[in-house]
Amino acid sequence: MDALLGIFALFALLVIGAPVALALLMSGALGLWLVGGSQLLVGILGTTAGSSIQGYEFATVPMFILMANFIISSRVSDDMFNIARVWMGRTPGGLAHATALTGAAFGAISGSSTAAAATLSATSIPGMLKQGYSPKLATGVAAISGTLSMLIPPSVAMIIYALLAELSVGRMLIAGVIPGILVSLTILATVAFLVWRNPEHAPAGERYTLREKIVATKSAWSFIFLFLMVTGVIYTGIATPTEASAFGAVGALFLAVLRRTPAKELIRAGVTTAQATCMIGFIIIGALVFGYFLTLSQVTQTIIDTLVNSGIPHIGIIIMLVFIYLILGCFMDIIAMLILTVPVVYPLILQLGYDPIWFAVVTIVMGEVGMVTPPLGMNAFVIAKYTNIPVGQIFEGSIPHVIAHLIAVALLIAFPELVLWLPNTMDG
Numbered sequence: 001m002d003a004l005l006g007i008f009a010l011f012a013l014l015v016i017g018a019p020v021a022l023a024l025l026m027s028g029a030l031g032l033w034l035v036g037g038s039q040l041l042v043g044i045l046g047t048t049a050g051s052s053i054q055g056y057e058f059a060t061v062p063m064f065i066l067m068a069n070f071i072i073s074s075r076v077s078d079d080m081f082n083i084a085r086v087w088m089g090r091t092p093g094g095l096a097h098a099t100a101l102t103g104a105a106f107g108a109i110s111g112s113s114t115a116a117a118a119t120l121s122a123t124s125i126p127g128m129l130k131q132g133y134s135p136k137l138a139t140g141v142a143a144i145s146g147t148l149s150m151l152i153p154p155s156v157a158m159i160i161y162a163l164l165a166e167l168s169v170g171r172m173l174i175a176g177v178i179p180g181i182l183v184s185l186t187i188l189a190t191v192a193f194l195v196w197r198n199p200e201h202a203p204a205g206e207r208y209t210l211r212e213k214i215v216a217t218k219s220a221w222s223f224i225f226l227f228l229m230v231t232g233v234i235y236t237g238i239a240t241p242t243e244a245s246a247f248g249a250v251g252a253l254f255l256a257v258l259r260r261t262p263a264k265e266l267i268r269a270g271v272t273t274a275q276a277t278c279m280i281g282f283i284i285i286g287a288l289v290f291g292y293f294l295t296l297s298q299v300t301q302t303i304i305d306t307l308v309n310s311g312i313p314h315i316g317i318i319i320m321l322v323f324i325y326l327i328l329g330c331f332m333d334i335i336a337m338l339i340l341t342v343p344v345v346y347p348l349i350l351q352l353g354y355d356p357i358w359f360a361v362v363t364i365v366m367g368e369v370g371m372v373t374p375p376l377g378m379n380a381f382v383i384a385k386y387t388n389i390p391v392g393q394i395f396e397g398s399i400p401h402v403i404a405h406l407i408a409v410a411l412l413i414a415f416p417e418l419v420l421w422l423p424n425t426m427d428g
Helices: 002-015 020-053 056-074 076-088 094-107 113-123 125-131 135-150 156-165 169-175 177-197 210-236 241-258 263-296 299-308 314-329 334-352 356-370 378-387 391-414 417-424
Strands: none
Touching (some): 056 241, 076 210, 094 125, 113 125, 113 135, 113 378, 135 156, 135 177, 156 169, 156 356, 169 177, 169 210, 169 241, 169 356, 169 417, 210 241, 241 263, 263 334, 314 334, 314 356, 314 391, 334 356, 356 391
């Protein structure tokens, strides 16, 4: 009964519009008080804040967010889109392909999905619309390409999952590389299919000479520099993820200064980073308090025992979880989804005998789907805000990519080594 009251309080607070962090903290506190009284509640509240956000690896969150904000301020993304645009040339749907490649490149040096969507709205969508692309095609590919920042390292979503499940941040980030490439290719293949089916939705682009392509590629050094500063040093073991995040933030600041970014833009990047970090820290504190409640009230173990002993094949439980994430993604953002589900799903995956990093990547890809599905797909609303295109058109343009992503998820489930091979080659 105590468990039901705590869970009911959580959903009631979420329904009336309370912030996720506050809803988790209040309902978790209520549940702890019901389970163990005020002494237990005060003890957990007194230690949770320090233990959750003073950890060494939590520093990766503000550093990668700061890195993303410096990248946006320095407009490195403009160079990335220009390179992709020139190389794709007169390829059918060239600018749409360039948008997908820019999203992948931006994801490799930034962990923020909404920042990626906002950047693509400014860099790629105007060019596609001006050239005569269908608004649905243009906004759909931009919305889904922005989600690659959640999967390709450095990813803030992957870091939060690792912190919640107490997994290796380094292995978690590297595990996203090959699935990130697979999903990027999935987006490109979807664009190619859509253009083949309706060629009039994507007019042919401008042709560029080999010399022009080589000249455009010279600006790729900044992307390569940042990628090596982060993912390269993590994979080779030169630095820990926390150290690599600091390298990335300093490297992004260096590029911003080199490009003579105004001081006010750099200050704004710092302020935005502080606000986002405080929000995420507060959410993690609330999640841990609620997680303690679930553990002490035996809710987690009861759910696990029920599913494991239900007779349902293990792969059937995995498919059921994927379907649940598909539904949850329609109503909440990826951070809230992870906060609510990881405390239950992580021990369940261990009990079923699956690798938790593998399923974490599957979860993140499902989170990508949630970012572009109605009614609350965050990336769709970001693009609608920046382009003044009705959000309904953006959702409609994203549907083919959602279907393609589900096929990619099926491949990741069928072939776990797509996720696990690269992190298994790391030292330690």
